[in-house]
Amino acid sequence: MDFFRRAPGAPRRLGILAGTFNPVTRAHLALARAALAVVDEVLFVLPREFPHKTYEGVGFACRLTMLTAALGDQPRCSIAATDKGLFIDIARECRRAYEAATELYFVCGRDAAERVLGWDYGCPGAIGEQLREYKLLVAGRQGAFEPPAELREHIHPLELEADYTEVSATAVRERIQAGQPWEHLVPEPVVGLARRYYGGSG
Numbered sequence: 086m087d088f089f090r091r092a093p094g095a096p097r098r099l100g101i102l103a104g105t106f107n108p109v110t111r112a113h114l115a116l117a118r119a120a121l122a123v124v125d126e127v128l129f130v131l132p133r134e135f136p137h138k139t140y141e142g143v144g145f146a147c148r149l150t151m152l153t154a155a156l157g158d159q160p161r162c163s164i165a166a167t168d169k170g171l172f173i174d175i176a177r178e179c180r181r182a183y184e185a186a187t188e189l190y191f192v193c194g195r196d197a198a199e200r201v202l203g204w205d206y207g208c209p210g211a212i213g214e215q216l217r218e219y220k221l222l223v224a225g226r227q228g229a230f231e232p233p234a235e236l237r238e239h240i241h242p243l244e245l246e247a248d249y250t251e252v253s254a255t256a257v258r259e260r261i262q263a264g265q266p267w268e269h270l271v272p273e274p275v276v277g278l279a280r281r282y283y284g285g286s287g
Contacts, residue, residue: 086178089149090156090164095184096125100222102192103130103167103175105138106148108257108279109155110271112194112249119243120192120222121161127192128163128179129156132170137200142258143282151282154274172201176219189219192243195230198223202233212236258283 100120104113106129117127129152133145149164156162167178176189193201198221202212216239223230224243232240252270260267261283268276 086165086167086182088163088165088182090153090162092126092161092163094125096187098124098126098188098190099179099183100124100127100190100192101130101175101179101219102127103132103170103172105135105254106131106152107143107254108148108151108271108283109275110252110254110257111269112252114155114272115245115247115249116192116194116224116243117162119224119245120190123222123241123243124190126161126163128165130165130167130175132167132175134168135170136204137170147278147282151275151278154278155272157274171204172219173206173215176215180218190222190241191219192222192224194224198230198232198240202236216240 100117100123102113102117102120106113117129120127131145131148131152145166149166152164156164165182167175169175172191176191179189191201201221204212206212213236216236221240222243223232223240224245230242257267257270257279260270261279271279
């Protein structure tokens, strides 16, 4: 795990927000704010390799620049890169980088949680074993998330301060391509960078 920014201290509970950040949006920051009511630090993780998609268009360095600008001087947030993008791989890299007693919580929306729980890990019951190593904090997105009964003790709801259902990186890119307003979907410090990287006019 390579850190580009690290919060001071040793968190008892670490929130991990992993994503493609293509680009970082207001919804990503809302997830982090909500998580900070539960955890001591939020680690934004930009994997160098994704399990479900490839790097296209805007590259790693530009995404990292946007993420750094979005977080500003937020003292309880860190930024790091990992080699792989599966939650279990990221969790194990975090385990080596933080104290052994640190509790790990992945912060995500309903869509990401369903993808993680439904992923084919090549072994029946693998996700149950993984959730012994980390927990999930899940925010509703296009509906509330209902975890499987057998995994419920490892999965906790996360309440956002507003409805961010329509806010996504895909929506930002699509609006830019269509020439529609998009600036309200990203943090203000990211607007100029996104305009440069994605070609948004205005």
